Amino acid sequence: MTDLSKRSIVKMVALTAVAAAALVGCGKKEEAPKAEAPAAAKPEPLKIAFAYVGPVGDGGWTFAHDNGRKEIEKAFGDKVVTTFVEKVPESADAERVIRDMAAQGNKLIFGTTFGYMEPMLKVAADNKGVKFEHATGYKTAENMRTYDSRTYEGAYMAGVIAGKMTKTNTLGVVASIPIPEVVRNINSFTMGAQSVNPKIKTKVVWVNEWFNPPKETEAATSLINGGADVLMQNTDSSAVLQTAEKMGKRAFGWDSDMTAYGPKAHLGSAVINWGPYYVKAVGEALEGKWSTGSSWWGVKEGAIEMVNVAADVPEDTKKRIGEIQAGLKDGTFSIWKGPIVDQAGKEMLAKDAVADDKFLGGVMFYVKGVEGKIPGGK
Structure with missing residues (x-):
């Protein structure tokens, strides 16, 4: 190899080193990949319970309410979890059942017969963080409202x-x-x-x-x-x-x-079609818009x-x-x-x-x- 060739190689190496140094000086360096943000935690579903006076297979009143419960599941999917207790008598036993529903973490409780009014009022007074809905009654509280069909x-x-x-x-x-x-x-x-x-x-x-x-x-x-x-x-x-x-x-x-x-x-x-009212009530609870009051729905509302x-x-x-x-x-x-x-x-x-x-x-x-x-x- 000639001296000229050697000098050319040395010069090229030197130029390469200078260029690399210039890039470093200008901040042109490879950045480490950023870590992805953790996915937002999925909100817990709203737990909803129903107290029924009769069996769900009665073919009438309780059957109609249970159809409404199913409408809730259809409308809100995994945003809700619903349960029910059937054949709850209109007696002191109703208070025990409803109080147990609140203790199990249900935040919205529907009582579906007139005789649950006083027991629900008692339980509502002790569970301010739970919303109560009473069918066919006339007494309300800050966290308990009534609904009925004409x-x-x-x-x-x-x-x-x-x-x-x-x-x-x-x-x-x-x-x-x-x-x-x-x-x-x-x-x-x-x-x-x-x-x-x-x-x-x-x-x-x-x-x-x-x-x-x-x-x-x-x-x-x-x-x-x-x-x-x-x-x-x-x-x-x-x-x-x-x-x-x-x-x-x-x-x-x-x-x-x-x-x-x-x-x-x-x-x-x-x-009676309870579905429209139940979907409305659950929607209000999920959106933080639920408030006490009374509703009486009939043909006009599709009930x-x-x-x-x-x-x-x-x-x-x-x-x-x-x-x-x-x-x-x-x-x-x-x-x-x-x-x-x-x-x-x-x-x-x-x-x-x-x-x-x-x-x-x-x-x-x-x-x-x-x-x-x-x-x-x-």
Whole structure:
């Protein structure tokens, strides 16, 4: 190798070293890769519990509430965890169950029958961090509110159908507990029937329980033997419809669609859809917007509907049911509009006056056409 070649190589090496040094001096160096930020922790799901007065398979009231619970799961997925306890009696045992629900970490608790009101108030006072929802009651607290459905709207529509379908002009109601809700439904059923058939009379048998199929069966049999050929109920099982089926009479489903329990007897089902309210309530809890108060939802809010009206019901009657539902939805029709008189003929609501919710909440009288007396009443 010549001296020139050696010098060229040495020069190239030197230039390379200078260039590298220049790069270092300018801060051109390789940076270490940044560590990724840790993923945000997933929020804990909202724990929700339901106390049911009957079994989930009652086909009526509790079944309807459980359908609403399932709507919550469908709407919110893994943001919620729901559980329930069925057949919780309206007694001191209710307080034990509800208190246990709070102790298990449930932050939203639904009590689904009138008799849970006082027990829930007690538990709510001791668990300020838990939200309580009580169905059909009227007492509230800072962390407890009430909700209800306007079941009298379904009863009235059932009455319209019954008034057209009866052959004896005698209707029967199997009633549960003598509270305004039930008395209001008996009256509304009678008023609906009288709107199409002024000759209607309504007989009532009280069983003093929400869910007791043998007692409900016995009461329905008694009514049929007493001349009633169309029955309605304000109890929670399908026993009344099944009894009508066996005895060749007609009846209605109540709270849920009961068509399958007595397809020949079934004239229609006055159903409650709790889903819309339950989804709203849970949404408010999740968003931190929940507050105390009272809600009473009906046809207008999608909570009450008459479904599966029997094929042999006259078309003009079916049309009338559609008109009533439309009127209740847009506010152009009122069921409790005067004049309304009691059994003795005393005016309870003046002509053209429309009952407000305060009036409706205190109905403890029978309208003209209902026979007998309210247990414990005058």
